[in-house]
Amino acid sequence: MSPTKLTYFNVSGLGEGIRYLLHYGGVDFEDERITKEEFPGWKDKLPLGQLPVLDFEGRTLYQSMSICRFLAKRFHLTGQDEWDTLKCDIAIDTIADIASAITPSADETDEEAKKAKKAAALTKINFLTEKLEEQLANNDGHFVDGQLTWSDLMFAALYPTLLHRAGGEDIFAERPLLKALKAKVDALPAIKAYLDKRPPVPY
Amino acid sequence: MSPTKLTYFNVSGLGEGIRYLLHYGGVDFEDERITKEEFPGWKDKLPLGQLPVLDFEGRTLYQSMSICRFLAKRFHLTGQDEWDTLKCDIAIDTIADIASAITPSADETDEEAKKAKKAAALTKINFLTEKLEEQLANNDGHFVDGQLTWSDLMFAALYPTLLHRAGGEDIFAERPLLKALKAKVDALPAIKAYLDKRPPVPY
Numbered sequence: 001m002s003p004t005k006l007t008y009f010n011v012s013g014l015g016e017g018i019r020y021l022l023h024y025g026g027v028d029f030e031d032e033r034i035t036k037e038e039f040p041g042w043k044d045k046l047p048l049g050q051l052p053v054l055d056f057e058g059r060t061l062y063q064s065m066s067i068c069r070f071l072a073k074r075f076h077l078t079g080q081d082e083w084d085t086l087k088c089d090i091a092i093d094t095i096a097d098i099a100s101a102i103t104p105s106a107d108e109t110d111e112e113a114k115k116a117k118k119a120a121a122l123t124k125i126n127f128l129t130e131k132l133e134e135q136l137a138n139n140d141g142h143f144v145d146g147q148l149t150w151s152d153l154m155f156a157a158l159y160p161t162l163l164h165r166a167g168g169e170d171i172f173a174e175r176p177l178l179k180a181l182k183a184k185v186d187a188l189p190a191i192k193a194y195l196d197k198r199p200p201v202p203y
Numbered sequence: 204m205s206p207t208k209l210t211y212f213n214v215s216g217l218g219e220g221i222r223y224l225l226h227y228g229g230v231d232f233e234d235e236r237i238t239k240e241e242f243p244g245w246k247d248k249l250p251l252g253q254l255p256v257l258d259f260e261g262r263t264l265y266q267s268m269s270i271c272r273f274l275a276k277r278f279h280l281t282g283q284d285e286w287d288t289l290k291c292d293i294a295i296d297t298i299a300d301i302a303s304a305i306t307p308s309a310d311e312t313d314e315e316a317k318k319a320k321k322a323a324a325l326t327k328i329n330f331l332t333e334k335l336e337e338q339l340a341n342n343d344g345h346f347v348d349g350q351l352t353w354s355d356l357m358f359a360a361l362y363p364t365l366l367h368r369a370g371g372e373d374i375f376a377e378r379p380l381l382k383a384l385k386a387k388v389d390a391l392p393a394i395k396a397y398l399d400k401r402p403p404v405p406y
Contacts, residue, residue, distance in 0.1 A: 063292070090269045
């Protein structure tokens with residue numbers, strides 16, 4: 001079997017969900033972290049000119065969410081039936097909505113417009129995190145029916161990136177169940193072992 | 204069995220993929236199309252304050268991509284094995300990247316900034332549609348290995364919305380295989396029957 005290798009930057013971002021899933025699944029892999037300066041040398045060799053890519057069982061996997069979805073199924077992290085899988089996907093899509101609510105304000109250069117966009121994004125994020133918090137309350141602290149699924153892992157993996165992109169706002173300050181879920185996932189033995197040896201990341 | 208009902212606006216947007224999939228799957232459903240003026244009366248009753256929602260087998264499904272993914276599995280439109288499903292997901296994510304490449308320029312109000320953002324978005328879109336075109340060339344005109352999957356249906360359903368959001372640019376002008384795929388999906392008997400009786404939509 002050809003070796004497994006993840007290539008991405010040394011940040012959480014789009015790669016951390018893949019790292020969490022590979023560690024959870026007990027996959028021995030090379031966690032290659034390249035610099036922004038090295039990236040131009042990579043770009044033309046990449047299927048969509050983007051990182052992350054995952055070399056896995058002789059194939060090059062790309063599109064981060066597609067990779068995560070593939071690994072989640074491999075490691076039986078999509079729940080017991082089609083309804084669980086749907087609940088899981090809804091949580092995943094809602095977490096992605098939080099990430100993209102932040103983007104427009106992060107990309108804005110005009111200060112006044114940035115302030116207005118950030119306020120609008122934070123209102124939306126507040127609403128969405130409240131809904132996720134309710135989902136945890138109704139499912140014994142997980143997104144799906146008291147079970148560990150990849151939506152839990154993805155939330156924990158994306159947590160620092162969501163905070164980073166919110167530009168210093170603690171968007172989870174009043175969300176005790178979301179914070180508890182982050183702590184619970186990070187305390188899983190395979191995840192804890194990874195986090196203990198992970199190189200320092202800016203976010 | 205409780206009746207199936209899709210509620211959305213009278214546009215393609217986030218609802219058309221669901222409509223294509225339900226028609227493809229032979230589901231008898233109410234295709235409710237509300238106006239923007241009616242929406243405030245709905246908002247507070249919706250799981251995430253957003254449309255579309257789908258009443259299906261006694262449950263209310265939300266998050267449009269999660270709904271589509273659920274229906275795709277129901278109707279066996281995710282390929283033969285996990286690798287096919289991955290290829291399908293990669294196409295789906297890439298189509299979503301095209302849609303979101305357009306958004307920042309569509310939302311910009313400053314004319315100069317809008318022009319620059321639109322040019323950057325079109326460069327990215329050109330690159331991504333070229334990659335999708337290659338994927339069709341390598342898979343007998345489908346995204347996955349000569350088979351019809353939900354990625355084909357989603358592309359066809361989203362086609363007018365992508366064109367609309369590109370603000371008049373024919374982003375598929377030099378993509379004969381993508382255009383042929385759109386025509387092939389729309390000629391499927393169940394889809395053709397739907398399109399023949401669909402109310403006029405602005406996009």
